Amino acid sequence: MSVDTLRARFRGQILLPGDNGYDEARKVYNGMIDRRPQVIARCVDTADVIAAVEYGRENKLLTAVRGGGHNGGGLGVCDDGLVIDLSRMRSTRVNPAARTVRVEPGCTGGDMDHATHAFGMATPGGTVSTTGVAGLTLGGGIGHLTRPYGLAIDNLLSVDMVLADGRFVTADKKRHPDLFWAVRGGGGNFGVVTSFEFRLHPVKMVTAGPTFWPIEQAREVMEAYQKFILSAPKDISGFFAFLTVPPVPLFPPELHGKKVCAVIWCSTAAPQKADKATKAMRKVGKPVLDHVGPMPFPVLQSLFDPLLPPGLQWYWRADFVKEFSREAIAAHYAQASKMPAGLSQVHIYPIDAAAHKVKPRDTAFSYRDANFALVIVGVDPQPANAPMVTKWCKDYFDAVHAFSSGGAYVNFMMDEGQERVKASFRANYDRLARIKKKYDPDNFFRVNQNIRPA
Numbered sequence: 001m002s003v004d005t006l007r008a009r010f011r012g013q014i015l016l017p018g019d020n021g022y023d024e025a026r027k028v029y030n031g032m033i034d035r036r037p038q039v040i041a042r043c044v045d046t047a048d049v050i051a052a053v054e055y056g057r058e059n060k061l062l063t064a065v066r067g068g069g070h071n072g073g074g075l076g077v078c079d080d081g082l083v084i085d086l087s088r089m090r091s092t093r094v095n096p097a098a099r100t101v102r103v104e105p106g107c108t109g110g111d112m113d114h115a116t117h118a119f120g121m122a123t124p125g126g127t128v129s130t131t132g133v134a135g136l137t138l139g140g141g142i143g144h145l146t147r148p149y150g151l152a153i154d155n156l157l158s159v160d161m162v163l164a165d166g167r168f169v170t171a172d173k174k175r176h177p178d179l180f181w182a183v184r185g186g187g188g189n190f191g192v193v194t195s196f197e198f199r200l201h202p203v204k205m206v207t208a209g210p211t212f213w214p215i216e217q218a219r220e221v222m223e224a225y226q227k228f229i230l231s232a233p234k235d236i237s238g239f240f241a242f243l244t245v246p247p248v249p250l251f252p253p254e255l256h257g258k259k260v261c262a263v264i265w266c267s268t269a270a271p272q273k274a275d276k277a278t279k280a281m282r283k284v285g286k287p288v289l290d291h292v293g294p295m296p297f298p299v300l301q302s303l304f305d306p307l308l309p310p311g312l313q314w315y316w317r318a319d320f321v322k323e324f325s326r327e328a329i330a331a332h333y334a335q336a337s338k339m340p341a342g343l344s345q346v347h348i349y350p351i352d353a354a355a356h357k358v359k360p361r362d363t364a365f366s367y368r369d370a371n372f373a374l375v376i377v378g379v380d381p382q383p384a385n386a387p388m389v390t391k392w393c394k395d396y397f398d399a400v401h402a403f404s405s406g407g408a409y410v411n412f413m414m415d416e417g418q419e420r421v422k423a424s425f426r427a428n429y430d431r432l433a434r435i436k437k438k439y440d441p442d443n444f445f446r447v448n449q450n451i452r453p454a
């Protein structure tokens with residue numbers, strides 16, 4: 001198929017190098033990524049996706065699939081080949097009676113929250129509203145609602161997909177159950193998802209916001225946090241973080257530029273219960289800020305968006321962790337103390353409670369026995385500082401990795417090689433490789449944390 005034939009079959013936009021808008025369209029969220037595809041196919045519907053897959057396959061092009069474009073390693077774009085860009089496919093449809101929402105693959109978390117909030121409902125997504133629902137869900141989906149309602153994939157009811165041979169299928173627990181198992185954590189390895197259907201929960205207001213402590217108190221706070229969160233009721237949640245207080249009006253000027261450890265709370269319990277349940281933790285040591293109160297769920301989800309615009313330099317490292325020993329906590333404190341000024345951060349997300357109701361073999365996401373997903377991110381607006389934040393991130397990881405469970409959440413990884421991908425799927429890898437062979441034997445979809453066909 002020639003590019004002219006593709007254009008004739010296409011409702012969306014085909015962008016080639018030199019076209020107006022090409023340079024904008026090849027940018028992804030991480031400013032460190034600078035790739036130049038041969039063709040960008042901006043789809044508006046499933047027919048466009050089928051045409052683009054056929055074009056890529058017939059021309060043997062390296063093909064990347066772009067949802068929200070937020071992937072740290074830039075897996076939504078490639079050099080030389082084809083980008084199947086889904087960012088224009090952003091419709092949503094809530095079914096309030098059935099308590100479900102259907103979203104197209106270009107939707108961000110913010111698009112989905114906006115749609116469902118009007119009905120007083122939500123489904124688990126991430127913690128930053130600009131992240132794509134597609135990539136986030138296919139890798140697992142960890143966020144503020146993980147403790148009460150599980151990972152994003154635990155609420156996924158069905159997907160529509162275009163496979164490597166151009167076939168269209170719907171996968172759920174009854175139809176193509178092997179494929180449905182694999183897409184719940186196995187990433188974009190098996191085809192292009194053109195629609196996601198999720199279960200909704202009654203979440204409108206949450207009790208949320210940050211508590212900050214000076215970083216010098218981190219050992220005491222981290223130890224108390226671990227104990228607290230692992231025994232808290234599932235409707236009480238909050239993730240632990242190291243960060244530098246940004247100079248914005250949300251925070252008192254005397255804290256601006258100070259390194260802190262924090263808990264970013266989000267409880268779905270009634271406000272009085274949430275306040276009572278978290279009080280003891282919020283009084284550990286001497287907090288310097290405690291800004292917790294009721295807020296609409298989408299407000300929490302977009303609270304930090306303005307601080308994290310697209311185009312910053314990002315370098316990521318991650319691990320799953322079962323438990324933080326005293327020694328591990330000391331190592332974290334030592335590395336976090338060296339955190340570069342600015343936007344670099346460390347997040348420790350609890351992935352217990354509802355996420356533990358699903359067993360390691362039930363979905364491709366295998367670390368159901370880990371209690372935390374750790375992510376270390378070096379972030380800076382200046383390209384000249386990229387090597388510095390990268391070095392800090394790698395050094396931090398090297399100092400704490402030995403205390404981890406071995407693998408990492410695939411959505412928090414850069415390009416770290418095949419062994420690391422295998423370590424992240426553990427015993428599920430072989431089954432994933434067999435399913436990959438069945439649905440994508442030539443590894444057409446390989447711009448991802450790649451599972452090689454068995």
Ligand SMILES: Cc1cc2nc3c(=O)[nH]c(=O)nc-3n(C[C@H](O)[C@H](O)[C@H](O)COP(=O)(O)OP(=O)(O)OC[C@H]3O[C@@H](n4cnc5c(N)ncnc54)[C@H](O)[C@@H]3O)c2cc1C
Binds near residue numbers: 070105132139188308
């Ligand atoms: C600021 C920020 C905050 C984040 N916070 C969280 C968080 O709270 N929780 C969390 O779990 N993760 C979080 N992440 C990580 C996020 O889940 C990953 O970056 C994820 O890959 C983003 O998905 P995307 O669709 O935006 O990415 P893209 O870059 O578009 O795609 C990522 C991968 O998914 C594949 N893919 C995308 N769409 C499809 C599709 N429709 N069909 C098949 N394959 C597809 C791509 O081929 C690629 O391999 C965050 C990332 C950022 C940058």
